Amino acid sequence: xxxxxxxxxxxxxxxxxxxxxxxxxxxxxxxxxxxxxxxxxxxxxxxxxxxxxxxxxxxxxxxxxxxxxxxxxxxxxxxxxxxxxxxxxxxxxxxxxxxxxxxxxxxxxxxxxxxxxxxxxxxxxxxxxxxxxxxxxxxxxxxxxxxxxxxxxxxxxxxxxxxxxxxxxxxxxxxxxxxxxxxxxxxxxxxxxxxxxxxxxxxxxxxxxxxxxxxxxxxxxxxxxxxxxxxxxxxxxxxxxxxxxxxxxxxxxxxxxxxxxxxxxxxxxxxxxxxxxxxxxxxxxxxxxxxxxxxxxxxxxxxxxxxxxxxxxxxxxxxxxxxxxxxxxxxxxxxxxxxxxxxxxxxxxxxxxxxxxxxxxxxxxxxxxxxxxxxxxxxxxxxxxxxxxxxxxxxxxxxxxxxxxxxxxxxxxxxxxxxxxx
Numbered sequence: 001x002x003x004x005x006x007x008x009x010x011x012x013x014x015x016x017x018x019x020x021x022x023x024x025x026x027x028x029x030x031x032x033x034x035x036x037x038x039x040x041x042x043x044x045x046x047x048x049x050x051x052x053x054x055x056x057x058x059x060x061x062x063x064x065x066x067x068x069x070x071x072x073x074x075x076x077x078x079x080x081x082x083x084x085x086x087x088x089x090x091x092x093x094x095x096x097x098x099x100x101x102x103x104x105x106x107x108x109x110x111x112x113x114x115x116x117x118x119x120x121x122x123x124x125x126x127x128x129x130x131x132x133x134x135x136x137x138x139x140x141x142x143x144x145x146x147x148x149x150x151x152x153x154x155x156x157x158x159x160x161x162x163x164x165x166x167x168x169x170x171x172x173x174x175x176x177x178x179x180x181x182x183x184x185x186x187x188x189x190x191x192x193x194x195x196x197x198x199x200x201x202x203x204x205x206x207x208x209x210x211x212x213x214x215x216x217x218x219x220x221x222x223x224x225x226x227x228x229x230x231x232x233x234x235x236x237x238x239x240x241x242x243x244x245x246x247x248x249x250x251x252x253x254x255x256x257x258x259x260x261x262x263x264x265x266x267x268x269x270x271x272x273x274x275x276x277x278x279x280x281x282x283x284x285x286x287x288x289x290x291x292x293x294x295x296x297x298x299x300x301x302x303x304x305x306x307x308x309x310x311x312x313x314x315x316x317x318x319x320x321x322x323x324x325x326x327x328x329x330x331x332x333x334x335x336x337x338x339x340x341x342x343x344x345x346x347x348x349x350x351x352x353x354x355x356x357x358x359x360x361x362x363x364x365x366x367x368x369x370x371x372x373x374x375x376x377x378x379x380x381x382x383x384x385x386x387x388x389x390x391x392x393x394x395x396x397x398x399x400x401x402x403x404x405x406x407x408x409x410x411x412x413x414x415x416x417x418x419x420x421x422x
Contacts, residue, residue: 022137022149024196025130026156028088031190032126033160035095035119036064037273038186039102040246041169041266044254045178048261050106054251055385060112061247065239065378067117071124072368072375079129081207088133089197091125094118096190099183106179127157128368136203154277161273165246169266225421227357227366229414231350232373233407234301238346240377241308244315244400245272245339248381252319252393253329264329268336275340276347283348295419300349301411307342309404311335316397350374 043061046052052060071091079087095118102115134156135149168182175181222228250265257264283300286292292299318331350370358366384396391399 021140021200022134022152024200025084025088025133025137026152027189027193027196028092029126029130029134029153029156030160031186031193032091032095032123032130033157034164034189035099035160035186036123036164037161037246037269038164038168038182039064039116039119040165040250040269041172041262042102042105042182043247044250044262044265045172046105046112047251048254049178052109053385054388055382056109058247058381058385060109060116061243062378062382063113063116064120064123065375067120067122068124068375069120069372071121072128072371073124075125076128076132076368079132080204083202083204083206084129084133084136085197085200085202087125087129089194091122091130092190092193092197094122094125096187098122099187099190103180103183127371133200133203137201140203154280158273158277162270162277165266165269165273166263167266169263169269172266173260173263222369224357224366226353226415226418227370229418230298230301230411231353231357231370233414234305234346234411235350235370235373236376236380237305237308237404237407238343238350238374238377240380241311241339241346242272242276242343243378244312244380244384245336248384249315249332249336251385253332256326257329268333271333272336272340272343275337276344279341279344280348283345284352287348287352296416297412298349298353298415300345300352301415302408304342304345304349305404305408305411307338307345309342309401309408311338311342312397312401312404314338316394316401319392319397320394347374 039061043057047054047057075087075091098115098118101111101118104111105115131153134153138149138152164186167185171182171185172178246269250261250268254261254265283303286303287300289299314335315332318328318335321328351367354366354370380400384393384400387396390396
């Protein structure tokens with residue numbers, strides 16, 4: 001279906017303005033993003049009330065990535081063939097099923113594990129197909145700017161990422177039925193999103209053959225030296241930074257805010273997510289500047305990894321000062337802002353580089369591969385907890401900071417080499 005057809009489809013029903021059509025698709029991203037992050041404060045609940053170990057709780061949180069990666073790699077190309085609506089509708093329905101399964105989490109870790117994997121699959125499907133859908137519907141409106149689709153996608157996902165853990169934290173702290181109630185708002189929002197999706201115009205002509213052809217699962221980008229040497233090594237830091245701030249750090253500070261530890265965990269997750277998005281317009285301006293376009297010395301890569309490393313070292317300092325009481329919680333919240341900034345800058349750098357490097361026919365595939373590598377970072381909180389018997393949290397965070405410095409050195413070297421070959 002051409003862009004003209006999309007415009008015509010959007011105008012066929014007078015009651016729907018172009019603004020309404022993209023917003024209907026965007027609500028699905030908000031609903032699924034809400035479901036993805038609402039689990040952050042719940043980890044602390046399961047630790048405090050069910051006796052789940054820190055490493056087990058953070059491993060379950062990380063299982064989200066096990067579902068998300070195949071969801072990203074398959075759903076985007078699949079939606080190019082069968083259409084955006086069926087894939088996004090499936091994603092929203094699966095996110096609701098995940099919420100129901102997670103409600104049974106007090107009966108055993110298996111329920112939590114299955115629920116998180118299902119939510120990962122739903123998120124991968126929604127974020128790949130849904131993002132494309134919002135961009136296409138935005139492009140159908142001649143009044144919208146060139147970057148309107150990307151901005152709207154970012155806003156829709158951020159609202160879900162930020163409000164999900166905050167509302168869940170409030171409900172788990174002060175609401176009834178702490179194991180079930182926090183999941184209800186997402187179920188309601190997702191149900192509304194399903195109704196809205198049924199009224200949003202499709203933007204892709206369904207192809208009758210080759211739905212499961214070889215191109216669907218072909219990984220792209222591994223023949224590009226800059227993609228392999230610069231983007232893939234830094235990719236895990238995107239969500240490594242975010243999840244350390246969202247999941248690992250609140251657990252360290254929880255003992256100092258016992259009366260409201262659960263809502264505190266939700267607030268830290270929200271602050272991290274919102275910081276990551278608020279910094280992105282600044283990052284885009286840097287990327288568009290002459291210094292930002294220097295391929296041999298990528299400014300955003302340096303700034304992003306410096307923020308992540310600085311935030312990690314600040315976290316190590318806070319963890320070492322374990323006797324400062326409630327100030328540890330305050331400083332942890334401040335460090336989450338720095339980590340969130342780093343996450344947002346690195347994400348902008350990575351996506352901009354993918355768009356520059358990828359041939360048009362490989363853009364979706366290379367973007368999916370990059371995003372899949374970013375979600376490797378979800379393992380970071382689990383690894384930190386798993387090594388707690390080996391070293392203190394402060395020492396482990398110092399080691400993470402050192403690894404960040406090493407990543408910066410290696411990627412900058414590879415950037416110089418590949419820039420000279422371009």
